[in-house]
Amino acid sequence: MTPTPKSRWLVVGGGMMGLTLAHRLAARGQQVTVCDAAPRFGGLTSAWNLNDVVWDRFYHVTLMSDTHLRELLADIDLERELRWVETKTGFYSGGQLYSMSNTMEFLRFPPLNLIEKLRLGGTIFLASKIKNWKRLEQIPVATWLQRWSGKGTFQKIWLPLLRAKLGETYKQTSAAFIWAHISRMYKARRSGMKVEMFGYVPGGYARILERISEVLQQQDVRMLASHSVRSIRKLEDQQLEVDFGSGRVETFDNVVLTIPSPVIAEVCADLRPHESQRLTNTQYMGVVCTSLLMKKPLSPYYVTNITDDVPMTAVIEMSAIVDSEQELGGNALLYLPKYLPQDDPGLQESDEDIEERFLSTLERMYPQFSREDVLAIRTARAKYVMALPTLGYSDRLAPVVTSVPGLYALNAAHIVKGNLNVNETIELGDEKLEGEVWPDFLKRAGAVSAAVLSVV
Numbered sequence: 001m002t003p004t005p006k007s008r009w010l011v012v013g014g015g016m017m018g019l020t021l022a023h024r025l026a027a028r029g030q031q032v033t034v035c036d037a038a039p040r041f042g043g044l045t046s047a048w049n050l051n052d053v054v055w056d057r058f059y060h061v062t063l064m065s066d067t068h069l070r071e072l073l074a075d076i077d078l079e080r081e082l083r084w085v086e087t088k089t090g091f092y093s094g095g096q097l098y099s100m101s102n103t104m105e106f107l108r109f110p111p112l113n114l115i116e117k118l119r120l121g122g123t124i125f126l127a128s129k130i131k132n133w134k135r136l137e138q139i140p141v142a143t144w145l146q147r148w149s150g151k152g153t154f155q156k157i158w159l160p161l162l163r164a165k166l167g168e169t170y171k172q173t174s175a176a177f178i179w180a181h182i183s184r185m186y187k188a189r190r191s192g193m194k195v196e197m198f199g200y201v202p203g204g205y206a207r208i209l210e211r212i213s214e215v216l217q218q219q220d221v222r223m224l225a226s227h228s229v230r231s232i233r234k235l236e237d238q239q240l241e242v243d244f245g246s247g248r249v250e251t252f253d254n255v256v257l258t259i260p261s262p263v264i265a266e267v268c269a270d271l272r273p274h275e276s277q278r279l280t281n282t283q284y285m286g287v288v289c290t291s292l293l294m295k296k297p298l299s300p301y302y303v304t305n306i307t308d309d310v311p312m313t314a315v316i317e318m319s320a321i322v323d324s325e326q327e328l329g330g331n332a333l334l335y336l337p338k339y340l341p342q343d344d345p346g347l348q349e350s351d352e353d354i355e356e357r358f359l360s361t362l363e364r365m366y367p368q369f370s371r372e373d374v375l376a377i378r379t380a381r382a383k384y385v386m387a388l389p390t391l392g393y394s395d396r397l398a399p400v401v402t403s404v405p406g407l408y409a410l411n412a413a414h415i416v417k418g419n420l421n422v423n424e425t426i427e428l429g430d431e432k433l434e435g436e437v438w439p440d441f442l443k444r445a446g447a448v449s450a451a452v453l454s455v456v
Helices: 016-027 067-075 103-107 114-129 141-172 176-191 204-218 261-267 273-280 351-365 422-455
Strands: 008-012 031-035 047-050 053-056 083-086 089-093 096-099 197-200 222-224 231-234 240-245 248-252 254-257 284-294 303-306 314-317 332-341 374-387 407-409
Touching (some): 008 016, 008 248, 016 031, 016 204, 016 422, 047 204, 053 204, 067 204, 067 422, 103 114, 114 141, 141 176, 141 332, 240 254, 261 374, 284 351, 332 351, 351 374, 407 422
Parallel strands (some): 008 031, 008 254, 089 303
Antiparallel strands (some): 047 053, 083 197, 089 096, 231 240, 284 332, 284 374, 303 314, 314 332
């Protein structure tokens, strides 16, 4: 058996996909460096402090059906620590908070009549059975939902939820978007014995990131935080020169870019025009997400979906899942997210204005809410969170294997049959590494070896 050639790899982007790719490459005997522009690794899974509580900046949970994430956790000896909790779902509609956690509560849900409920349930069941997701990429999500759920259900439920998540960009979005969401949650309920079972690792993603960093260090992976990539250019000897700024320039044999698509186009001038255009044209949704550490919870629901016109996409109560005493100092933790297009001015709004609007909304939604119960409040932002699954999306994606030898563009925008979550990014990284990146590397390495042997 021919040994695998050793090569110098740079993984750009220290989120869960980048860290997992670095782990996989190092396990193949490669010399790996992983860098990130932020002072800490983790990307959207990074953690921060709310007073003395350390937890995720953005909300994350693990589903029983998240097999790729669970396999990674097992690989780094954390899967056995997962704790599973049965969750409840709330619905805020017409100024009222309803429980929507089981079939009976769904059948009693006042905003919909019986026919509308049957059509809504039928739509969810139909979506869970669809295998040809690519056909849905050609159908606007609003058209597909109205066809199967009817106008009444669409106006009362689907349209408010689409606007809460996507704003007016829902008009450009394909039906594959809603199929992906329904498919994941339906699969989770099957895996969770017909109930929603969500899991977490004690310590949150801070614990996961700490452990995967330890494993990478054991694998001799070099980790460079606070290292943004200014430019990448191809040298005559086929190596890739990477400029980190401040006069720091290094060369690598291979570079995998897991950063957002428009940023890849900015730093890689050697890409062909059609590649750069596809990367630049990828539309993203960003998010503003306010975290509240509170003396007590607002409700028993992990997620409260909202159909009323409010400035938040949803109310997420992490303390409905995690052990409050062990993880949160006996307090409650809430997330108030608002998804916005990447160029929306709301992403530049001050923390004070965002937080005041969110707190005022909670006062209207929850009569028992008091600002005196808020122990800490912080607001996080991210410009590039989710690539918008527009009509015909997968046909316009930039290729993973670029025209520049040894340069690979692989990020969450390549998720075409799922929605954005940690499990999907890990699955995508593994799939593309096995199917495109690694075979291309071996092909190029074989070509170089053959050339050397022909000279000898």
